[in-house]
Amino acid sequence: MMSTARRLLLPLLLLSAAGPALAHNPMCECKPVDGGQIECTGGFSDGSGAPGVTLDVIGYNEEILVPGKLGENSKLTFKRPEGEFYVLFDAGPGHVVEIDYADIEQ
Amino acid sequence: MSKAAVIEAGPLRRFWLKWRFHLNILLLLIPLGLMPKYLHEASMSRGEIGLGERELGELQAGQWSVKIAERFDEAPRSDGPAGYFKQFNIALCDTCTKVKAVYLRVGKPRSLRAAGALFSGNPYRMTGIVNIPLKTSPDADLWLTFEDWDGSLQQVSIPLAKASPATVAWLKQQGGKS
Numbered sequence: 001m002m003s004t005a006r007r008l009l010l011p012l013l014l015l016s017a018a019g020p021a022l023a024h025n026p027m028c029e030c031k032p033v034d035g036g037q038i039e040c041t042g043g044f045s046d047g048s049g050a051p052g053v054t055l056d057v058i059g060y061n062e063e064i065l066v067p068g069k070l071g072e073n074s075k076l077t078f079k080r081p082e083g084e085f086y087v088l089f090d091a092g093p094g095h096v097v098e099i100d101y102a103d104i105e106q
Numbered sequence: 107m108s109k110a111a112v113i114e115a116g117p118l119r120r121f122w123l124k125w126r127f128h129l130n131i132l133l134l135l136i137p138l139g140l141m142p143k144y145l146h147e148a149s150m151s152r153g154e155i156g157l158g159e160r161e162l163g164e165l166q167a168g169q170w171s172v173k174i175a176e177r178f179d180e181a182p183r184s185d186g187p188a189g190y191f192k193q194f195n196i197a198l199c200d201t202c203t204k205v206k207a208v209y210l211r212v213g214k215p216r217s218l219r220a221a222g223a224l225f226s227g228n229p230y231r232m233t234g235i236v237n238i239p240l241k242t243s244p245d246a247d248l249w250l251t252f253e254d255w256d257g258s259l260q261q262v263s264i265p266l267a268k269a270s271p272a273t274v275a276w277l278k279q280q281g282g283k284s
Contacts, residue, residue: 027188045187098220
């Protein structure tokens with residue numbers, strides 16, 4: 001009986017390890033930090049980070065206020081601009097996340 | 107006399123030893139029960155029974171048009187911390203040869219960079235997976251953007267309520283959470 005259980009164990013473990021194919025949608029979160037600054041963290045839903053990915057802060061008039069790239073820790077900190085703006089995490093066409101200034105707490 | 111012959115088994119044990127073999131039949135019945143669903147999904151993926159579960163007809167923008175369909179007639183699916191997503195499929199028109207890319211998003215895009223999900227696949231069946239923010243208003247529109255190779259854009263919108271009633275019903279349940 002014991003050897004049967006052991007024989008079944010490996011295939012069962014392998015089966016449970018094979019999860020469904022995961023998409024990797026982009027994600028980005030921005031929060032206020034000390035000194036009137038905003039810290040944005042980017043990544044993908046498969047758990048991977050996004051070091052070096054473009055993150056621009058753009059005014060409502062489409063002027064780029066802060067052209068940035070995420071650091072090694074997938075984060076970027078910048079001074080909160082005056083007026084209306086949005087943050088665009090841009091990992092390539094179709095892989096963008098847009099965050100409006102109204103959704104970033106003061 | 108062999109050792110096995112002298113072991114006395116109880117009636118339950120004897121029943122189990124005699125009938126356990128027939129559990130194999132269950133292993134055949136389980137996949138059989140799931141077969142119709144599997145075959146339906148497979149023919150949908152092959153394009154034999156349309157673009158998606160809910161065909162939305164044609165969307166025209168300038169000289170171009172697409173046939174569009176909601177892939178699954180259901181509420182958006184969660185992708186963990188990235189939020190909720192809906193899949194739409196399109197088929198490009200015959201005269202769409204100059205189309206470089208097609209994008210879809212909730213709400214009017216501010217710019218081409220923020221035009222939303224990019225459709226990928228062959229021109230007869232392209233797939234786009236659109237983010238549905240939790241605080242989307244139920245009367246929001248889906249905006250489709252065509253990009254020409256010369257950089258010009260054509261846009262058209264369709265009410266979300268028409269594109270996906272299941273999504274609107276789901277949004278109303280969420281009650282404008284952020």
